[in-house]
Amino acid sequence: MLLRRIQLENFKIFYGKNVLDFLEGDNNVVLIQGDNGHGKTTIMESIFWALYGKERKHDKLTNPTYTKMINNLAQEKGENLCAVTLNFDHDGKHYLLQRTVSTKRKTPSKNSDYIEEVKLRINGRDEPDIDQVITEIFPEDIATFFFFDGETISRFAETYTDNKETIEKALGLPYLKRAREDAEKIKKDVDKTLRDIKISPNIEKLEKEVENSDKKREDKGKMLGITEKILANLNTERDKLQSALDEFEELKAIQDRINDLEEFSQELDKEEETHHDSEWKFVTAIPSLIIRGALKKSVEDISVVKEQSITDRINQGRIMDQKEFLEHLITTGYCLCGSEFTQDSLERLKTMVDALKEQLEQIHPVPTDRFAWTQGDITDAMFRVKTLESEMVNLPKLEAKRDYIDDNRKRVTKALTHEHENLSAHSAANAREKEVFDRLNKLTQDRAVYMSKRDELKDELEAIERTQLDSENQLRKELEMQNQDTLKLSRQIDLIDRVLNTFSDIIEKSAENKRRKIEEKGSKIFHEITNKPQEFVGLDIDKETFEVQIRGSNGETINTKRLSDGEKHVVALSFLGGIKESTSEGSLIMDSPFGRLDQTHKSRLIDRISDLGQQVVLLVTDEDLNKNEIENMKCVQSRYMLEHDQEKKVSRIVPIAGAAMNKEATNPAETMNDPHLEHLMTLMMPENDDGKNDGGPTPPPTIDPDRKGGA
């Protein structure tokens, strides 16, 4: 930032419009002279207020007191407005910043009775976000390093312990550290959100299920592995035993024969079972065969009786019909022809009826159903007998089969007994064979058990895998639902981690880089100003504490406590200059910077003053700089005197004629088109020949440089 104009209007001690112009050109020093209490510090304060709306007290910025801001004389004259307007260039743009305070009522007594307004134009266009723009180009925290006074220098000269904080502030490290802290906080929040998502009850439950399934699978897998291993061992052993057994051929032959005989015996069992049925049929039919002659006679007799019974029953019915007919005729007393019977006829009819009754009494038919039952049984028996008789031809075959079965049974039983005796005898004779054989049997049983166990385990394992697959599918679905959020948050955490690392690196490296630069620039200034350039070669700023010491010609460090007040002042000034040069470019405004310097140091500083900044504004008293020193100062572009009216207690800024001016200097300052200011400018501006004000920034009249006091 390079100042082009400072315009004070009724600001504090300055009545009316007062202008400080800063010109472009090679000469970069502006000298403002004034006794104590004539407004040097007010000029510094006006800049702070215009930029930040705050007052500066002891290196700190505080809220302003408006009641003391508007010039008393102006208030008496009814001008209830004060303003500070800064014209400055920065980064190729022209800025016009104006801050005003005006009263809301006739007799203001407190801050709320005032209105403060601020306007900013950049290249002639209004800028709404004023605070942000100002903060960007000129943050409050480091204003101390651009506008400092003897008090600041003295403080730095005495308390180097604050250097670390000061330097960090100048470097903007608090912003970086705070950004890192805020990012860490955000990371914690995001991390918590991510954890909350991950431990949602459903997912937790499913994850547990999958985990349990994993464990079960592992356990079962181990058991299956052990079982498989046992089975493999059993198989191996069985193969070996089998091989061993194969060597015992005789034993094997006996065993084979036994097996064959047992198999044949089983076949005989089946044949015998079938044959037994056929034999039983003959056995049950034998009684019928024995009585088959009697049965035949019985059937013939029953047939005769049955025929007689039928004849009897027929006769019985016919006689009963005749008897009933005659009894009917007797009862009616008339013949079928209609003639009445005679007594005789009736007697003969009665005789006939009696005869018929005698015949009926002689007839006794046998019940036919009884014959039918008996006849059925006998017929049945006869049928079986007949069947049996037809099958009698097979009887020899049945008998032959029975003989065959019985014979073979005997032989098989005999052979088996023989072979078992053989086997026992053989086994008893060969313990090893028996042992192998027993072992093989036992092993076969064990193998069956383990195979069964293995199958069970496989089934269980499949069931667990199915359950686990279900759980995993559900978990996958749940996770897919939350995947988007999780992924998003994970990406944020990843980025924040990188950002945190970036800030850490920047803070560390930036601090070191800046420390080196401050040391380098400060050393240069110090070496040029110190009256012991052979002894003191520069400043040494500690890497950890940022404590400033002097570096001696032999490379040794010298504690500043050993220095005189003047030397400490030079160190502080060099240090501040180094910070300023390392952190900013443009204007440097110093209020009474020569305070404790002895004449030698002061002369050396005056010689180098123009090198301290692109634009250097010096606020000094006559005691700070004498006439010769002012005259001999290099690169002075303009000088101003702060004139003070003791009676009215107001000051005004007056250019001093004869100061070294750059002939080709130009002033691009513009004015704010504000009604209040225009009004003030009309009041303050000298009139033209035609009696009208042109509205432009006409410089005030110049005064003699040696003149002091009243306006």
Next chain:
Amino acid sequence: MVKAIVDADLLRKVCTERGVKPDLIRDMVSVERNLTSKKERGDELKKMLEAAAQEEFSK
């Protein structure tokens, strides 16, 4: 007037090493400088980081 808080070359170098866009760091520092409210800063930085993470993913 004020030189950048972070030297541009240093910022570029560190950001390249860490895989972060320099503009993100600049914007975050700008938020820190311009906002005094902790909550406002937190909200603004969170938005920036979310947007930057999303932008990285979109590429």
